[in-house]
Amino acid sequence: xxxxxxxxxMESNEEEPVHLPCNHSTISGTDYIHxxxxxxxxxxxxxxxxxxxxxxxxxxxLAIAEDRKSSTLILHRATLRDAAVYYCILRGxxxxxxxxxxxxxTTLQVKP
Amino acid sequence: DTGVSQDPxxxxxxxxxxxxxxxxxxxxxxxxYWYRQTLGQGPEFLTYFQNEAQLEKSRLLSDRFSAxxxxxxxxxxxIQRTEQGDSAMYxxxxxxxxxxxxxxxxxxxxxxxx
Numbered sequence: 441x442x443x444x445x446x447x448x449x450m451e452s453n454e455e456e457p458v459h460l461p462c463n464h465s466t467i468s469g470t471d472y473i474h475x476x477x478x479x480x481x482x483x484x485x486x487x488x489x490x491x492x493x494x495x496x497x498x499x500x501x502l503a504i505a506e507d508r509k510s511s512t513l514i515l516h517r518a519t520l521r522d523a524a525v526y527y528c529i530l531r532g533x534x535x536x537x538x539x540x541x542x543x544x545x546t547t548l549q550v551k552p
Numbered sequence: 553d554t555g556v557s558q559d560p561x562x563x564x565x566x567x568x569x570x571x572x573x574x575x576x577x578x579x580x581x582x583x584x585y586w587y588r589q590t591l592g593q594g595p596e597f598l599t600y601f602q603n604e605a606q607l608e609k610s611r612l613l614s615d616r617f618s619a620x621x622x623x624x625x626x627x628x629x630x631i632q633r634t635e636q637g638d639s640a641m642y643x644x645x646x647x648x649x650x651x652x653x654x655x656x657x658x659x660x661x662x663x664x665x666x
Contacts, residue, residue, distance in 0.1 A: 472652060483556075483643050483657030484595065527594060531652045537608045538651040539585060542594030 444528045449547045452518045460513040460546050462528030471532040473504060473511050476540070477524040484527065484542075487513065523550045554578075556658035558644050564664045565634055572630045573661045577646030584627050585655060586619060587643040588612065595643055601627060634665045 445463040452458040464473065474489040488495055488502045490511070495502040501514040515522055527545040531538065557576045565571050577584050582603050587595035598617070600608040603624035613619075616634075621627040631638055641662050645655040 481659075483645070483660050484655075485657065486654040525594075536651070537600040537602075538583065538647065538653070538655075539597040539600055539608065540587075540595070540645075540655060541597065542587075544592075544594055 444530060444543055446526075446528055446543060446546045448544065449549065451549045451551060452515075454520060454550055454552050455517050458515040458518045458522070458548065458550075460515075460526050460528075460548065461510065462512070463510045464528070464530055465509045467508050467530055468532065471530040473502065473508075474529045474531050474540075475500070475502065475513050476527045476529065476542075478527070478545070479521075479524045484540075487526070489531075518548075518550045520550050520552060523548055556644055556646055556656050558642075558658040558661050560661055561659060562662050562664075564666065566666050567634060567636060569634055570630065570632045571634060571663065572628055573642055573644075573663075575627045575629070575644030575646075575658060577626070577644070578648075578656055581646035581648045581656070582624065583647040583651075583653075583655075584621055585645045585647070586627070586629055587645065589641040589643060589660070590639075598629075598642075631663075634663075636665050639663055639665045 475487040476484040478484040490502045503512045525545040559574045584601040586598040589595040599619050601621040616632045619629045641660045643660045645657045647653045647655045
C-alpha cells in the first residue's frame with residue numbers, strides 16, 4: 441500500500457486559513473487521495489477526496505499537485521471545532537476491501 | 553439515517569475475561585469494518601464484512617478475537633481471555649455501495665483491561 445507522509449502537528453489561529461500538507465511520492469495512477477479527521481473522543485469522519493483535479497466541498501478544499509506526489513488540505517477559515525487529527529490516506533490499487541490505512545496524521549491546534 | 557452506533561461506549565474488565573462489543577451500521581450499508589486504535593496512533597484495520605461474509609482479517613486479529621455479522625446487519629467483536637495489550641478504542645465503520653466509498657465511523661468502544 442502506498443505511503444503518505446504528514447507533519448506531526450500544526451498550529452493555526454482562529455478564522456485564518458490552514459494548509460495541511462501530505463506527501464505521497466509512491467502514489468499509483470489509480471489511487472484516490474482521501475482525507476479524514478478525528479475530533480477528540482470521536483471516531484474519524486470523512487472530509488474530502490480527489491483523484492487529479494482540485495476539489496471543493498462545504499468542509500474544505502483539496503489541492504492536488506500536477507504530478508500527484510503531494511496534496512494539500514485547505515481549511516479556509518479555521519474554527520476551534522476544527523482542532524483534530526487530520527489523516528491523508530491513499531485508496532485504490534490492489535485493495536479489494538476498501539479498508540482505510542491510517543498513518544499518524546497531523547494534529548491541528550487552533551488558537552483563539 | 554441515525555449513524556453508526558456502538559455498544560458499550562466504555563468497558564473495564566479484568567485480564568482473562570471475555571468481552572463482546574456490538575456495532576449497528578447505518579441501515580442498508582453492506583460493508584462493515586472494525587478498527588483498533590491505541591493512544592497516539594491512527595486506527596488500524598482489523599476485519600471487513602461484505603454483507604454477512606467476513607472477507608478479510610488482519611494479522612492483528614489473533615485467534616482470541618472473533619467477529620460476526622449474522623444476517624448482514626449488526627456485527628459483534630468478541631475478545632476471549634483479554635490481555636492488558638488489548639486495551640484500546642475499538643471502532644466500527646460502515647459504507648454503502650462502492651468499494652472506495654466513504655466510511656462512516658461510530659463513536660467507538662473504549663476497552664480497559666486491568
